[in-house]
Amino acid sequence: xxxxxxxxxxxxxxxxxxxxxxxxxxxxxxxxxxxxxxxxxxxxxxxxxxxxxxxxxxxxxxxxxxxxxxxxxxxxxxxxxxxxxxxxxxxxxxxxxxxxxxxxxxxxxxxxxxxxxxxxxxxxxxxxxxxxxxxxxxxxxxxxxxxxxxxxxxxxxxxxxxxxxxxxxxxxxxxxxxxxxxxxxxxxxxxxxxxxxxxxxxxxxxxxxxxxxxxxxxxxxxxxxxxxxxxxxxxxxxxxxxxxxxxxxxxxxxxxxxxxxxxxxxxxxx
Amino acid sequence: xxxxxxxxxxxxxxxxxxxxxxxxxxxxxxxxxxxxxxxxxxxxxxxxxxxxxxxxxxxxxxxxxxxxxxxxxxxxxxxxxxxxxxxxxxxxxxxxxxxxxxxxxxxxxxxxxxxxxxxxxxxxxxxxxxxxxxxxxxxxxxxxxxxxxxxxxxxxxxxxxxxxxxxxxxxxxxxxxxxxxxxxxxxxxxxxxxxxxxxxxxxxxxxxxxxxxxxxxxxxxxxxxxxxxxxxxxxxxxxxxxxxxxxxxxxxxxxxxxxxxxxxxxxxxxxxxxxxxxxxxxxxxxxxxxxxxxxxxxxxxxxxxxxxxxxxxxxxxxxxxxxxxxxxxxxxxxxxxxxxxxxxxxxxxxxxxxxxxxxxxxxxxxxxxxxxxxxxxxxxxxxxxxxxxxxxxxxxxxxxxxxxxxxxxxxxxxxxxxxxxxxxxxxxxxxxxxxxxxxxxx
Numbered sequence: 001x002x003x004x005x006x007x008x009x010x011x012x013x014x015x016x017x018x019x020x021x022x023x024x025x026x027x028x029x030x031x032x033x034x035x036x037x038x039x040x041x042x043x044x045x046x047x048x049x050x051x052x053x054x055x056x057x058x059x060x061x062x063x064x065x066x067x068x069x070x071x072x073x074x075x076x077x078x079x080x081x082x083x084x085x086x087x088x089x090x091x092x093x094x095x096x097x098x099x100x101x102x103x104x105x106x107x108x109x110x111x112x113x114x115x116x117x118x119x120x121x122x123x124x125x126x127x128x129x130x131x132x133x134x135x136x137x138x139x140x141x142x143x144x145x146x147x148x149x150x151x152x153x154x155x156x157x158x159x160x161x162x163x164x165x166x167x168x169x170x171x172x173x174x175x176x177x178x179x180x181x182x183x184x185x186x187x188x189x190x191x192x193x194x195x196x197x198x199x200x201x202x203x204x205x206x207x208x209x210x211x212x213x214x215x216x217x218x219x220x221x222x223x224x225x226x227x228x229x230x231x232x233x234x235x236x237x238x239x240x241x242x243x244x245x246x247x248x249x250x251x252x253x254x255x256x257x258x259x260x261x262x263x264x265x266x267x268x269x270x
Numbered sequence: 271x272x273x274x275x276x277x278x279x280x281x282x283x284x285x286x287x288x289x290x291x292x293x294x295x296x297x298x299x300x301x302x303x304x305x306x307x308x309x310x311x312x313x314x315x316x317x318x319x320x321x322x323x324x325x326x327x328x329x330x331x332x333x334x335x336x337x338x339x340x341x342x343x344x345x346x347x348x349x350x351x352x353x354x355x356x357x358x359x360x361x362x363x364x365x366x367x368x369x370x371x372x373x374x375x376x377x378x379x380x381x382x383x384x385x386x387x388x389x390x391x392x393x394x395x396x397x398x399x400x401x402x403x404x405x406x407x408x409x410x411x412x413x414x415x416x417x418x419x420x421x422x423x424x425x426x427x428x429x430x431x432x433x434x435x436x437x438x439x440x441x442x443x444x445x446x447x448x449x450x451x452x453x454x455x456x457x458x459x460x461x462x463x464x465x466x467x468x469x470x471x472x473x474x475x476x477x478x479x480x481x482x483x484x485x486x487x488x489x490x491x492x493x494x495x496x497x498x499x500x501x502x503x504x505x506x507x508x509x510x511x512x513x514x515x516x517x518x519x520x521x522x523x524x525x526x527x528x529x530x531x532x533x534x535x536x537x538x539x540x541x542x543x544x545x546x547x548x549x550x551x552x553x554x555x556x557x558x559x560x561x562x563x564x565x566x567x568x569x570x571x572x573x574x575x576x577x578x579x580x581x582x583x584x585x586x587x588x589x590x591x592x593x594x595x596x597x598x599x600x601x602x603x604x605x606x607x608x609x610x611x612x613x614x615x616x617x618x619x620x621x622x623x624x625x626x627x628x629x630x631x632x633x634x635x636x637x638x639x640x641x642x643x644x645x646x647x648x649x650x651x652x653x654x655x656x657x658x659x660x661x662x663x664x665x666x667x668x669x670x671x672x673x674x675x676x677x678x679x680x681x682x683x684x685x686x687x688x689x690x691x692x693x694x695x696x697x698x699x700x701x702x703x704x705x706x707x708x709x710x711x712x
Contacts, residue, residue, distance in 0.1 A: 069602070071598065071601065071602070074597075074598075074601065076524075076525050099604050099605070099606050100604070101604075102601060102602060102603065102604040103603070103604035106602065106603065107598075107602040108602075109595060109598060109599065109602070111595055113593070113595035113596060113598065113599040114599070115596060115599060115600070115614065116596075116618065125600070125603060125605075125613070126603035126604060129603070129604065129605050129609055129613075130604060176599070179599075179603060180602070180603065182603075183603050183604060
């Protein structure tokens with residue numbers, strides 16, 4: 001039996017652990033009914049770091065990041081075991097309110113999903129519900145700031161009351177990023193944020209990720225190897241629910257240790 | 271296009287003669303004709319079904335409109351009345367008990383036709399005028415009391431038989447005994463028509479009066495108001511309850527056997543015959559809760575039961591139509607479940623919910639069977655002023671009038687149907703307008 005077939009008892013190779021872990025997942029298993037979507041994944045993520053999760057479709061990378069902000073809670077049949085902690089705090093403990101967690105761990109989705117409201121209201125929504133702004137001026141400031149950080153402010157500053165849906169796809173995605181950072185989270189999860197965008201919009205988002213990594217820890221799921229190579233410091237390769245290999249980006253792309261990683265990167269599976 | 275198609279077929283025939291084994295292209299071409307034939311056949315079938323539907327609709331509208339429109343006018347006779355006699359004035363007010371208003375009208379008629387002098391003929395003469403004329407006289411004197419002592423020309427509604435005769439609904443060639451109007455009366459009417467003393471006016475009684483045994487006095491106002499009060503109750507009961515139920519079922523209810531059972535039951539409830547709801551209303555609302563029978567309150571509650579499943583089903587459809595990405599987006603920035611519902615799901619689904627509610631309400635407006643069970647079929651003359659007053663409803667009024675033997679009620683039945691249809695149409699147009707206005711493309 002070759003290493004390619006013997007997926008069931010893979011030990012993660014590389015360096016799943018970091019020195020000062022901010023997010024730490026230990027022996028995480030996710031079941032969707034009978035489907036064992038994530039198998040015994042342990043992974044640590046450091047602060048102000050971009051980690052890219054790569055792997056073929058259905059390998060569990062999206063499921064994994066949805067565990068980090070407990071988005072899987074909305075799926076009735078999802079069952080999660082193991083332990084994930086954020087800054088030392090168990091996020092699945094009974095005391096922790098997912099609302100607080102999601103204010104700390106923001107998420108950008110695959111398809112741009114602005115609310116059918118004005119650009120302003122889209123960004124202001126998070127600060128409003130969390131009561132982050134004392135008055136209208138402060139809220140204005142947060143909105144302008146977030147749009148600036150998302151690199152959208154110049155394009156929309158004169159039409160903040162227009163619908164968020166009137167923007168182009170790339171602008172919508174940046175609006176969603178602005179909406180996420182308006183709450184000032186510590187971690188941003190990105191689930192294939194560029195898969196619905198054209199190359200120019202993609203490039204803008206990638207630059208943005210670079211800038212954002214100075215302030216936030218970013219976990220990005222991507223199908224594009226180039227993107228992973230461009231934006232991330234570490235890469236984790238998932239295969240059929242297992243974390244096969246995780247290491248520094250350069251190491252994984254130049255010298256992958258596991259045969260499956262090698263196959264995927266060279267385009268033999270995917 | 272068709273020519274080209276024939277040409278194609280010809281070349282294809284030639285080709286198949288040349289070589290027996292057909293290429294894919296040829297096979298495709300060969301199958302084309304039968305495919306098009308099926309399509310044409312289906313189109314004809316659809317067209318003919320559509321025409322059958324349209325023909326019936328046209329027949330229905332024609333019969334209702336042609337019969338009903340004449341009910342919107344009413345025949346009036348102009349008479350010179352003498353206010354100097356028969357009136358008793360006490361304390362500067364006309365005493366309605368001692369005054370003989372009947373006599374005023376009768377003497378006016380006698381004056382108009384002085385040649386009629388035997389008792390039998392006079393009685394026939396008096397029957398030309400509606401018994402409601404007296405009330406009109408009283409109203410007139412209330413409005414202008416200065417007319418006492420003078421002579422005025424006033425117009426009075428005729429009795430329904432005269433009205434029917436003038437509108438041409440009574441065949442004058444029939445034997446006198448088979449007509450509701452006598453030869454003498456015909457003669458007088460003809461004379462009045464000739465002299466221009468009989469006129470058609472807008473039938474305001476139809477809109478301002480309650481029900482009556484006399485067709486010319488019968489109106490739909492009481493039924494209309496009853497219907498509106500009922501719809502009001504239905505709206506304020508079933509709309510919030512329906513929306514709350516839909517949101518709970520869609521968003522909060524755990525997915526298990528019990529919620530499945532509830533779901534199936536709600537869907538079945540929408541198909542329960544409406545009379546069953548009437549029986550339920552009779553048993554629960556009237557006998558148990560003691561709500562007064564035939565009141566808009568009990569009617570509205572029964573109709574709420576009827577509308578509730580419709581609203582729940584359409585509201586749930588409106589909620590499911592919201593893309594889950596919106597919900598995820600709100601959850602992603604840290605909105606609680608209730609905030610997601612209040613800030614996003616409810617506003618986005620509201621137009622759909624409203625449309626469903628209006629459609630449910632228009633169904634409730636046209637419903638008569640359950641109302642029969644709760645006593646709204648009673649003959650009610652008074653206009654309901656509060657929701658516990660006895661009242662009628664439009665469809666029930668139609669049923670009652672359709673049951674009446676007088677010829678004049680037939681046209682009033684159709685008129686009431688026209689009014690009901692008008693309201694239904696308005697409500698459905700409103701629903702379409704709201705749907706179009708708030709329709710959102712994702």
